[in-house]
Structures are given as structure tokens and as C-alpha cells.
Amino acid sequence: MKHLKNIAMVLCMTLVLNSCKHEKQELKMEVFETSESGNRLKQLTSFQPAKNKATIELFPEITFQKITGFGAAFTESSAHLLNQLSKANRDTILQAYFSREGANYSLTRTHMNSCDFSLTNYSYAPVEDDFSLKHFSIEEDMDDLIPMIKEAMTISKDGFKIFGSPWTAPPWMKDNNHWVGGKLLPKYYDTWALFFSKYIDAYKKEGIDIWGFTVENEPHGNGNNWESMHFTPKEMTDFVEFHLGPKLEADGYGDKIILGYDQNRAGLKEWVDEMYRSPSSSKYFDGTAIHWYESTYEVFPEDLQYAHNRAPSKYLIETEGCIDAEVPVWKDDAWYWKKEATDWGYDYAEEKDKHLHPKYAPVNRYARDIIGCLNNWVDGWVDWNMVLNRQGGPNWFENWCIAPVIVDPDKDEIYFTPLYDIMVHFSRYIRPEAKVIKVENTDKELMITAAKNPDGSIAVVIFNEGMTNKSFTIKLFNQSKDIQISKQAIQTIVIPKT
Structure with missing residues (x-):
């Protein structure tokens, strides 16, 4: 009997242990x-x-997908504003973006030559018909842009990737000889490819390693407003396959990332089909860059899914998005949660596309878009300007926009909008190489x-x-x-x- 009691006790204890083992824990x-x-x-x-x-x-x-990173762009406008602030406020902003206790940005962008968020039009290659780019110089970046990048590098304990994007080649390389619009003349294809290599060299001398490039910001153009240069999908693919890719490879920069397209998501199919048309073109394209300006609410999941399925091993990175066509609202957090903002399309989109551009809440737009992108194979998400002033500039074209951080340099004041917090919710906690x-x-x-x-x-x-x-x-x-x-x-x- 004693033996049977012992067996019963063991069985009872086993049942209790198994029950505890499978009981839900907090x-x-x-x-x-x-x-x-x-x-x-x-x-x-x-x-x-x-x-x-x-x-x-x-x-x-x-x-x-594996995460590449989250971040924003270094622009001359942001860098110039930082130089107008007290050292304490400048440090506060850069710590907020690049320290582990802040947003801890891991993926960033910058412009090559000037863009709308520059103080003036400028090019690193100002001398006409300088085919070998003997006069190439990044002097324009030395006062504002490069110091901002270097200081961010010092603050960042984990480091961050940086890629360059040209808005346009210098006017003398284009068929319209103008900063806005036009196409790159075929006789300058090799010179323009050399330009990218020279840029890597010049920034490397300043201690800044360029991770990669987008081939051209908004190759469809921007309505003939600020710096731009047009490519068709075939023209861009030909330039990369026969000029840019081989040039970077020959100069020892074959490891640099090349992202094609770099504009709105609708219409991705024709671009990725052309970019990955053959093994020889696919060899040089490391991925696709996209923007969010096609709609204030629509993520375009079908286009994102198509782009991923067309090249599953390649990057798919959101390289620009911002609250555009708005003057910043100053120190009023509630406004950023209300559906009162409008975008460029609210006034200017074609009638058939007006439904894509209703009024929206800025916070909602950021949160919805980043989550929607991550749920449709996008592996990186890069905001536009880090810092703008109360007018939404400086911007030489007066193309006012909102950044997560707004400053008043005259009063040496800073306003961290709720958009900054939204970025932190992703960038601080979802780190590079996460899946x-x-x-x-x-x-x-x-x-x-x-x-x-x-x-x-x-x-x-x-x-x-x-x-x-x-x-x-x-x-x-x-x-x-x-x-x-x-x-x-x-x-x-x-x-x-x-």
C-alpha cells in the first residue's frame, strides 16, 4: 500500500508540474x-x-525583411539653422536625433549639389565642359553641412549610414542648360558617373564614409519648380548599367549601394521591371528608393509588394517624406493630431487624383505610413529635413514644409513637434538588422x-x-x-x- 501511495504522489506531483509548465505567465x-x-x-x-x-x-x-534603418536628411537648410543657434540648443537637437537616449538615427540622406532646401543654387562642378572634373569641389558644404554630419557622427555611438542624392547635374551637362528640368546630355554620361566617384573621395577626405546613392531625386521632375533632372526608366537603367555602376566598380567603390527610381510609389512596376531587366542591369542596382507624396493616406501596398517580389533580395527604402506645402504650426501639439493639414495635391493634383489628397493629421500620416511600409517589405524609412524654421525654410524656392524640430533662431528657441516622437517610436526601438x-x-x-x-x-x-x-x-x-x-x-x- 505504501508503494502505491508513493506512486500516486509522484503522479499527482507530475500533473501539478505539467499544469504549471503550461500555465500562462505574465x-x-x-x-x-x-x-x-x-x-x-x-x-x-x-x-x-x-x-x-x-x-x-x-x-x-x-x-x-531585415531592417536597414530609420532617420532623416542632412540638408543645408537644417545645418545653416543649427549654426544660428546657441551651442546648448544645437547640442540639444543633435543629441535628440543621434544619441541612444534620443532617436538614435541609423539611416540618413544628404543632397549632392544644391536642392530646394539649400540657400542658393550651387554645384560641385561649376566649370563648363570640365569633362575630367579637375575643378570638382565640395567647398559649398564646408561651412554648414559637413560640420553637422561630423558632429552627428561624434554623438552617435552606434553609427549611421549616409547616402547621397543629386537633384540635378550642373546646368552645363543638361540639354536645357538650366537648374530646373531637362535631361542629362549623353556626352556627359561618363562625366556624371565620375561625379559620384569624386563625391565619395571628397567626403572620405573629410572623414565621412558614403554608404551609397540614389541615382536621381524625383526623376519625373517636380513640376518645373526647383532643381531637377529627368530620366525615363530606360535612361536611368542605361546610365547605371553602362556608366555609373562600372565607374564605381573601376574606382574601387563597387561596394557602394545604388538605389534606383527615388520618387512616389504609384508606378513602381515600370521602374523595377526596367531596373531588373537583365542580370547585367540587376548587378548594379542594390534596391529601390521611394517617396510618399502620391497620397496623404494611401500606402500603395500592391506596388510595394510588386517591387519586393520583383527583386526579393534588394533594398526597398522610403527615402523622403514630410508634411509639405505647410508653414509649421509653432508650439501647438494639438494641431499635429488634427485633420487640418493639406499637401501639394490638395490644390494641384489632377481631378482624378484629388481623392488621394484629403486633409489629414500629420501625426497620423507618419504613423500610418511607417507601419504600412514595414508591413509591406520596406526595410528603411527616411524623413526629410531634421530642422526647419518657423516659416518652413530656409528654402530658396519658398517651398515651405514642416520638420519634426522647428526653431526660431532670432529668439534661440526650439520646438520638438509630436512628429519627432513618432520617429523615435520606431528609430530608437527597431534597430538595424532587426527582422x-x-x-x-x-x-x-x-x-x-x-x-x-x-x-x-x-x-x-x-x-x-x-x-x-x-x-x-x-x-x-x-x-x-x-x-x-x-x-x-x-x-x-x-x-x-x-
């Missing part, structure tokens, strides 16, 4: 929220139980993306665009936790490696 996490009600990257530590809960389940074993993972969500009113970082942690970004608070259970394997998110709010949930 999931450890940190939760950060930015909301219309006033939270700004606030860490939330207590949550109320709720009856009607959605379920968000994470599947880290099912992965998609986007599968998420199942029972509340379709919540927009969600998630990624597993190289250190094993998981970052989940949730956007509640609606006007009511939401409750949900977040599940990972046999662990879970109940969470609430405020109305009109974005949360980043960080789950440590288990």
Missing part, C-alpha cells in the same frame, strides 16, 4: 506612449483589467507592426487612430499581458529577450 515588457491627450514617449507601468479585449499575438519564428515578424491582431482598427532585434528583444509598435481607448492582450508563446492604449495614440512595446 509577459515582461516596457510600454511607451505618445498621445493626443499629452503623453510624449511616456513610460506606462500600470494597466487596468478590461473585459472586451482584442488579442495581439506575436510569431517571432516567422520573419520577413520584421508575423503579427496576428483581432482588432482591425489598430495598426501594428513588430520586429525582432539583433539582441533578441522584440519591439511592437501599435497605432490607435480612433477616438476611443482600446484594450488588448499581447501574447508571445505561453506568456501574455493585458494593455490599454489611449485614443489617438501610438505605443512602442519592448519585450526583452527571453
Whole structure:
């Protein structure tokens, strides 16, 4: 009998242990929220139980694209404004963008030659018919742009990639001999390819390593307004395949990244089909660059999916997006959550495309677009200017826009708009080499993306665009936790490696 009692006790203990083993445990996490009600990257530590809960389940074993990074562009306008501020405020801004405690940007862009967010028109190759570019010089960048980049490099502990984008070749290389519009003359194709190589050399001498390039900012043009140069898909592909790619390779820069296209997402098909038309053209294109200006709300998932499927191993990077055609609203956080902003298309889009450009809330546009991109194979997302003034410039064409950080240099004041917080929700917590993972969500009113970082942690970004608070259970394997998110709010949930 004693023997049978011992067996019974063992069986009972085994059942209890197995029950404990499979019992759901509380999931450890940190939760950060930015909301219309006033939270700004606030860490939330207590949550109320709720009856009607959605379920968000994470599947880290099912992965998609690898993240290249998040960041913004170094422009002459931003750099010039920083030079007008006190050292304390300049440091505050650069720390906010590049320190680990700030946005910790990992992927950045800059313009080659001038752009609309420059003080004037200029080129590194000002001398006509200088086929060998003996007079090539980045002197124009020495006062503002290069010091800003160098200081950011000093602050960044993890480092960041930087790619260059030309808005135009110098006018003397173009068929219209003008800064705006026109095409690159075939006789200058080799000279223009050399220009990219010279740029790498010049920046390297300043201690700045260029990661790569987009071939041309907005090859469709920009309505004949500011610096631009037109390419068809075939013209750009021919230039890369027969001139730029081979030149960089010959000069020892074959490892530099070349991104094609670099304009709005609609119409991607014709570009990627041409870029990857053959093994010899695909060899030199490392990926595709895209912008968001086609719509204030539409992500164009079909176009993004097509671009990825056409070249699954290549980069797909959002290289520019901003609140355009708006003068910044100063120190009024609430405005950024309201559907009062308009974009270029609100006034100027063709009638058939007007529906793509309704009024919108700037915060919503950022959050929706970044999440939508990450859920459709985009691996990098780069904002436009880091810093602008209260007019939305300086901009030589008066093409006013909004940046996440607005400054008043006359009063030496800074305003971090809620757009800055939105960028931090992604850039600080989803790091380069992270992999986007599968998420199942029972509340379709919540927009969600998630990624597993190289250190094993998981970052989940949730956007509640609606006007009511939401409750949900977040599940990972046999662990879970109940969470609430405020109305009109974005949360980043960080789950440590288990």
C-alpha cells in the first residue's frame, strides 16, 4: 500500500508540474506612449483589467525583411539653422536625433549639389565642359553641412549610414542648360558617373564614409519648380548599367549601394521591371528608393509588394517624406493630431487624383505610413529635413514644409513637434538588422507592426487612430499581458529577450 501511495504522489506531483509548465505567465515588457491627450514617449507601468479585449499575438519564428534603418536628411537648410543657434540648443537637437537616449538615427540622406532646401543654387562642378572634373569641389558644404554630419557622427555611438542624392547635374551637362528640368546630355554620361566617384573621395577626405546613392531625386521632375533632372526608366537603367555602376566598380567603390527610381510609389512596376531587366542591369542596382507624396493616406501596398517580389533580395527604402506645402504650426501639439493639414495635391493634383489628397493629421500620416511600409517589405524609412524654421525654410524656392524640430533662431528657441516622437517610436526601438515578424491582431482598427532585434528583444509598435481607448492582450508563446492604449495614440512595446 505504501508503494502505491508513493506512486500516486509522484503522479499527482507530475500533473501539478505539467499544469504549471503550461500555465500562462505574465509577459515582461516596457510600454511607451505618445498621445493626443499629452503623453510624449511616456513610460506606462500600470494597466487596468478590461473585459472586451482584442488579442495581439506575436510569431517571432516567422520573419520577413531585415531592417536597414530609420532617420532623416542632412540638408543645408537644417545645418545653416543649427549654426544660428546657441551651442546648448544645437547640442540639444543633435543629441535628440543621434544619441541612444534620443532617436538614435541609423539611416540618413544628404543632397549632392544644391536642392530646394539649400540657400542658393550651387554645384560641385561649376566649370563648363570640365569633362575630367579637375575643378570638382565640395567647398559649398564646408561651412554648414559637413560640420553637422561630423558632429552627428561624434554623438552617435552606434553609427549611421549616409547616402547621397543629386537633384540635378550642373546646368552645363543638361540639354536645357538650366537648374530646373531637362535631361542629362549623353556626352556627359561618363562625366556624371565620375561625379559620384569624386563625391565619395571628397567626403572620405573629410572623414565621412558614403554608404551609397540614389541615382536621381524625383526623376519625373517636380513640376518645373526647383532643381531637377529627368530620366525615363530606360535612361536611368542605361546610365547605371553602362556608366555609373562600372565607374564605381573601376574606382574601387563597387561596394557602394545604388538605389534606383527615388520618387512616389504609384508606378513602381515600370521602374523595377526596367531596373531588373537583365542580370547585367540587376548587378548594379542594390534596391529601390521611394517617396510618399502620391497620397496623404494611401500606402500603395500592391506596388510595394510588386517591387519586393520583383527583386526579393534588394533594398526597398522610403527615402523622403514630410508634411509639405505647410508653414509649421509653432508650439501647438494639438494641431499635429488634427485633420487640418493639406499637401501639394490638395490644390494641384489632377481631378482624378484629388481623392488621394484629403486633409489629414500629420501625426497620423507618419504613423500610418511607417507601419504600412514595414508591413509591406520596406526595410528603411527616411524623413526629410531634421530642422526647419518657423516659416518652413530656409528654402530658396519658398517651398515651405514642416520638420519634426522647428526653431526660431532670432529668439534661440526650439520646438520638438509630436512628429519627432513618432520617429523615435520606431528609430530608437527597431534597430538595424532587426527582422520584421508575423503579427496576428483581432482588432482591425489598430495598426501594428513588430520586429525582432539583433539582441533578441522584440519591439511592437501599435497605432490607435480612433477616438476611443482600446484594450488588448499581447501574447508571445505561453506568456501574455493585458494593455490599454489611449485614443489617438501610438505605443512602442519592448519585450526583452527571453
